[in-house]
Amino acid sequence: MQPQQELIITAKLLVTADRSPFEGGALLCRGDRIVAVDDLTSLKKNHPDVVVKDYGDAVILPLLVNAHTHLELTDFPDWANKKGRQVDEHKSFVDWILQLIQVKKKIDPDNYRHAVINGMEQSIRAGTGVVGDILAHHSARSAYQSAPLAGVVFLETLGQDPAMIRRLKKSLHQVLDEPFAAETMLGISPHSPYTISNVYLRHIYDLCKRRGLRCCTHVAESEEEVTFTRDSRGAIAERFYQAINWQGFIPPPSGLRPVTYLEKLGGLFPENLLVHGVHLDDRDISLLARNRMSLALCPRSNERLKVGKAPVGLLLKAGVNLALGTDSLASNDSLSIWDEMHFAAHWFAGELDAPTIFSMATQQGADALGVGKDYGSLSAGKRSSFQIVSAPAGATAEVYEYFTSGIATDDIMQLYRDGIPQLSGVK
Numbered sequence: 001m002q003p004q005q006e007l008i009i010t011a012k013l014l015v016t017a018d019r020s021p022f023e024g025g026a027l028l029c030r031g032d033r034i035v036a037v038d039d040l041t042s043l044k045k046n047h048p049d050v051v052v053k054d055y056g057d058a059v060i061l062p063l064l065v066n067a068h069t070h071l072e073l074t075d076f077p078d079w080a081n082k083k084g085r086q087v088d089e090h091k092s093f094v095d096w097i098l099q100l101i102q103v104k105k106k107i108d109p110d111n112y113r114h115a116v117i118n119g120m121e122q123s124i125r126a127g128t129g130v131v132g133d134i135l136a137h138h139s140a141r142s143a144y145q146s147a148p149l150a151g152v153v154f155l156e157t158l159g160q161d162p163a164m165i166r167r168l169k170k171s172l173h174q175v176l177d178e179p180f181a182a183e184t185m186l187g188i189s190p191h192s193p194y195t196i197s198n199v200y201l202r203h204i205y206d207l208c209k210r211r212g213l214r215c216c217t218h219v220a221e222s223e224e225e226v227t228f229t230r231d232s233r234g235a236i237a238e239r240f241y242q243a244i245n246w247q248g249f250i251p252p253p254s255g256l257r258p259v260t261y262l263e264k265l266g267g268l269f270p271e272n273l274l275v276h277g278v279h280l281d282d283r284d285i286s287l288l289a290r291n292r293m294s295l296a297l298c299p300r301s302n303e304r305l306k307v308g309k310a311p312v313g314l315l316l317k318a319g320v321n322l323a324l325g326t327d328s329l330a331s332n333d334s335l336s337i338w339d340e341m342h343f344a345a346h347w348f349a350g351e352l353d354a355p356t357i358f359s360m361a362t363q364q365g366a367d368a369l370g371v372g373k374d375y376g377s378l379s380a381g382k383r384s385s386f387q388i389v390s391a392p393a394g395a396t397a398e399v400y401e402y403f404t405s406g407i408a409t410d411d412i413m414q415l416y417r418d419g420i421p422q423l424s425g426v427k
Contacts, residue, residue: 004030004031005030005031005419006028006029006030006035006047006050006051007028007050007051007052007053007419008026008027008028008029008040008043008044008047008050008051008052008053009026009027009029009053009055009060009386009388009416010024010025010026010027010040010043010052010053010054010055010060011025011054011055011056011057011058011059011060011388012024012055012056012057012058012059012391012396013025013058013059013060013391013396013399014026014027014037014059014060014061014378015059015060015061015062015358015378015399016037016061016062016377016378016379017061017062017358017359017362017363017376017377017378018363018377018378018379021396021399022039023396024039024040024041025037025038025039025040025060026038026039026040026043026052027060027378027384027386028043028047028050029384029416029419030384030419031384031418031419032383032384032418032419033381033382033383033384033419034378034379034380034382034383034384035380035381036380037378037379037380040052040054055388055390055413055414057390057391057393057396058388058389058390058391058413059388059389059391059395059399060378060386060387060388061362061378061386061387061389061403062129062362062363062375062376062377062378062385062386062387063127063128063129063130063375063385063386063387063415064126064127064128064129064130064337064338064361064362064365064387065128065129065130065131065151065323065324065337065361065362065365065366065368065369065375065376066123066128066130066131066132066324066325066326066335066337066340066365067131067132067273067294067296067323067324067325067365067368067369068132068134068216068273068275068296068323068325068326068327069119069123069131069132069133069134069325069326069327069328069335070133070134070135070136070327070328070330071115071116071118071119071120071123071131071133071135071328071335072112072113072115072116072119072134072135072136072140073115073119073328073329073330074115074118074119074122074328074329074335075111075114075115075118075329076100076103076115076328076329076330077329077330079103079104079107079111080099080103080330092224092235092306093221093222093223093224093225093235093305093306093307094224094235094236094239094240096305096330096331098239098240098243100330101243101244109137109139109140112137112139112140113137113139113140113142113143115140116133116135116140116143116144117143119133119329119335120143120147120149122334122335122336123149123335124148124149124415124422125412126334126335126336126337126338126339126409126412127336127337127338127387127389127409127412127415128149128335128336128337129148129149129150129375129385129387129415129417130149130150130151130365130366130369130371130375130376131149131150131151131152131184132151132152132154132216132273132296132323132325132368132369133151133152133153133154133184134154134156134189134216135153135154135155135156136156138155138171138172138175141153141155141175141180141182141186144180144182144183144184145181146182147182147183147184148183148417148422149183149184150183150184150371150374150375150383150385151184151185151369151371152184152185152186152187152214152216152369152370152371153182153184153185153186153187154186154187154188154189154214154215154216155172155175155176155186155187155188155189156189156191157172157188157189157190157191157196157200157204158190158191158192158195158196159195159196159197159200160195160196160246160249160251161246161249162197162199165197165199165200168200169200169203172188176188176211176213185214186213187208187213187214187215187216188207188208188213188214188215188216189216189217189218190204190205190215190217191217191218192217192218192219192221192225193217193219193225193228193229193258193261193262194225194228194229194236194240197249197251198251198254198265201265201267202265202266205265205266205267205269205272206266208271208272209266209269209271212271213271214271214272214273214369214370215267215269215271215272215273216272216273216274216275217262217267217272217273217274217275218274218275218276219258219259219262219274219275219276219277220257220258220259220276220277220278220279220280220284221275221276221277221278221279221302221307222278222279222305222307222308223279223307223308224236225258225279226257226258226279229254229256229257229258229261230253230254230255230256230257231253231255232250232251232252232253232254233253237250257281257283257284258284259283259287259288260283260284260287262274263287263291268287268288268291268293269291270291270292270293270294271370272293273294273295273296273323273368273369274288274293274294274295274296275295275296275298275325276295276296276297276298276302276307276310277295277297277310278302278307278308278310279307279308280310280311280314280315282314285311285314285315285318285320286318288315288318288320289318289319289320292321293320293321294320294321294322294323294364294367294368295310295315295320295321295322295323295368296322296323296324296325296365296368297310297312297322297323297324297325297344297360298324298325298326298327298332298340299324299340299343299344299347299348300326300327300331300332300333300339300340300343300347301326301327301328301331301332303343303347304331304332305331309347309348312348312351312352313351316351316352321364321367321368322360322364323360323361323364323365323367323368323369324337324340324341324344324357324360324361324365325340326339326340336409337361338403338406338408338409339406339409340361341357341358341360341361341403341404342404342405342406344357344360344404345357345404353400354400354401354403354404355400357400357403357404358400358403358404362376362377363377364376383418384416384418384419385416385417385418386415386416387412387414387415387416388412388413388414388415388416389408389411389412389413390411390413391408391411392407392411
């Protein structure tokens with residue numbers, strides 16, 4: 001066996017995400033693993049024959065984590081424009097859902113795979129290395145076979161009609177039993193409390209626990225969802241269910257808020273990543289904390305859809321693990337987590353500080369997706385996957401504020417994936 005190549009990577013500042021940033025720090029990489037993190041002088045002394053790659057006045061930091069996205073909708077703005085629609089033409093959350101359905105109706109299934117590939121390319125260029133991607137069109141998973149992205153591809157499923165659910169179960173089990181040779185792993189996303197029957201939802205949660213699969217559920221995103229889950233009425237019952245011919249499957253009122261509803265069906269377990277959490281009350285937050293849940297926040301999407309703002313101050317105080325996601329380009333302007341961090345700094349001003357936002361985009365996001373042992377921070381034993389940004393003069397003194405400034409996404413010099421540089425040239 002050929003010995004694995006060793007390389008020391010250094011720059012003015014090393015930000016590992018699990019310790020304070022330090023000047024003159026360096027990584028000793030051996031193949032696809034980091035074997036040591038120390039100051040450059042010490043690493044050179046202990047490994048005198050190893051080549052040093054010095055990026056000068058730059059910053060080394062982990063690849064970013066997009067804990068929630070729908071890459072198959074990356075081309076949605078183009079699809080909508082071809083139909084003479086604008087993505088942001090909506091008056092309510094349900095208006096947006098109905099527009100989404102209308103635009104997707106005549107899309108060729110092959111287009112979804114192309115959109116996933118496009119989304120991957122945009123994500124990688126923006127410094128993202130780990131994703132929690134929701135995939136409704138399961139055949140598009142083949143795009144991940146050779147993709148340089150880690151994380152989880154959540155196979156989305158939903159339905160209220162028992163006959164349809166039987167077919168969905170069979171298809172889902174077939175996909176899960178097939179080999180999936182990709183850096184990402186497969187999980188399941190039972191879409192939300194308002195789009196899946198309680199029997200099927202319980203089945204999915206039991207299946208994930210039994211097979212050790214990661215899970216992902218949209219929850220408490222809108223007031224309409226809260227009203228429907230609790231009372232089985234409102235715009236979701238009267239307009240959404242009517243539009244998709246589900247009016248015969250409106251469930252009896254549960255009397256429960258979305259989080260309590262999930263608890264009743266066995267959905268509060270740490271491997272079930274929850275998304276949005278805009279409309280949470282004190283009891284909801286207590287349940288999330290008690291069950292060691294992670295929650296992916298998508299602030300730009302929430303603002304675009306006018307659904308409200310997640311109670312991040314209360315979530316932080318309770319100890320809920322928070323991550324960041326872009327959602328899809330059907331409700332956002334970019335797939336850049338740099339952009340999401342910048343927006344979050346303003347959207348949650350006074351509740352989230354810059355270091356916390358950075359942690360949400362790195363270590364906490366990786367933990368939320370179950371890949372924290374390999375990604376999210378830079379330490380010995382983890383994957384040698386990271387990025388280099390050419391921070392402007394003075395930026396390294398206030399590095400976390402620089403990370404949330406909105407300009408770092410344009411300063412990416414190089415990305416390393418398993419010790420191999422991914423960009424053909426550096427600035």
